[in-house]
Amino acid sequence: MGVVTRTQTKRMKSQQPDSEEPPPRGGREAGGPDLISLLPDEGSARCFSVSYSILADDSATLDGWLRSPALDNLQELDFSFNPLASTTPLVPRSILRFSSTLLVAKFNYCQFPSDTAHLLHFPNLQHLELRSVTVSDDSLHAVLAGCPALDKFELIYGYVAPPRPLMPLSALHFSSTLRVAKFVRCQFPNTAAHQVQFPNLQHLELETVTISEVSLHAMVSSCPALNCLILNYSSGFRRFMINSLKLKRVEMYFGRSDTEIRPYDLTIVNAPCLERFHHRGPYEDNICISIISAPKLKILGCITENIFLLELGTTVFKGLHDVRGATVMRTVKVLALRLEHLDLDVVTNFMKCFPCIQISSLLFSLKCICTFL
Numbered sequence: 001m002g003v004v005t006r007t008q009t010k011r012m013k014s015q016q017p018d019s020e021e022p023p024p025r026g027g028r029e030a031g032g033p034d035l036i037s038l039l040p041d042e043g044s045a046r047c048f049s050v051s052y053s054i055l056a057d058d059s060a061t062l063d064g065w066l067r068s069p070a071l072d073n074l075q076e077l078d079f080s081f082n083p084l085a086s087t088t089p090l091v092p093r094s095i096l097r098f099s100s101t102l103l104v105a106k107f108n109y110c111q112f113p114s115d116t117a118h119l120l121h122f123p124n125l126q127h128l129e130l131r132s133v134t135v136s137d138d139s140l141h142a143v144l145a146g147c148p149a150l151d152k153f154e155l156i157y158g159y160v161a162p163p164r165p166l167m168p169l170s171a172l173h174f175s176s177t178l179r180v181a182k183f184v185r186c187q188f189p190n191t192a193a194h195q196v197q198f199p200n201l202q203h204l205e206l207e208t209v210t211i212s213e214v215s216l217h218a219m220v221s222s223c224p225a226l227n228c229l230i231l232n233y234s235s236g237f238r239r240f241m242i243n244s245l246k247l248k249r250v251e252m253y254f255g256r257s258d259t260e261i262r263p264y265d266l267t268i269v270n271a272p273c274l275e276r277f278h279h280r281g282p283y284e285d286n287i288c289i290s291i292i293s294a295p296k297l298k299i300l301g302c303i304t305e306n307i308f309l310l311e312l313g314t315t316v317f318k319g320l321h322d323v324r325g326a327t328v329m330r331t332v333k334v335l336a337l338r339l340e341h342l343d344l345d346v347v348t349n350f351m352k353c354f355p356c357i358q359i360s361s362l363l364f365s366l367k368c369i370c371t372f373l
Helices: 006-014 059-066 093-098 137-145 213-221 344-351
Strands: 047-050 076-080 104-108 127-131 152-156 180-184 203-207 228-232 239-243 249-253 265-270 276-280 288-291 299-304 309-312 315-318 322-324 334-338 359-363 369-372
Touching (some): 213 239
Parallel strands (some): 047 076, 276 299
């Protein structure tokens, strides 16, 4: 593909005569090298990605590059502006010319002008990433409405002091084609709990998101095709119940917090396709995990010896030392345990419930891992 890489740029600079003065920074107007014009043919470029140090030179140069005939068939666009800049630069209007060809668009640390957003229409766009982008609710709605073929959407807010910014309702108005969604560092609006429908969403990731118990359950229930759910350091709910016919992978990571509401009760009621359930919290974990029905579960962890309650079918563990019942889970092949001190009697007794284990990892307080094959 016709992309001018950093290696090619260095090679071109090294071929200049030694006596030649280094050109000033900037584009064609500044007398600097116009790398876009070095592409061999019109429409030969497929990806345009430039570091923020170059984008910050001047908007006229950037606009000139975007209007170059070499970008006529552009498929991937990546704007990464300076996150430390005092002002947030506007997305250039010249990106409108790629409406019929663009497949991937990533905008970082920039601003969508309200008078341009409604003009954005990318009928073939499949992947849209908005990272620390300033955009109004109406503009975001217009952008998403202009992407009818969207397959992957990522909305990532910057690092700000609590409370987290409220996610616009328009961010949840996806097209029926969306399969992957990721939301980072925001607050899920409770008013949207029963208004969202994601008929084809297969992968949902919430990272450092504040979401209520009602909203979380409503969101998961509105995704009948969901097979992967990842909750990274999200809060706002105490109980989470999984009742999904297609879910195959669940990963949940939580840290210590004295101010946020964090889960203490995780229940897998009915998950006939679930193969991987991975939970990781602080060592002083007082969580209750109950797996009622997960007949295909293969990977389970990370279980601490201080876990308040673990139920596997009819077997109840109050910590890893107190075992009541004798449920056997023959499907589990990989098991992860986290122990403060190694006690082989405890480990052996616990593993009786998993006679078909192939890999067992033990994480001790000394940060070492023992793996038994």
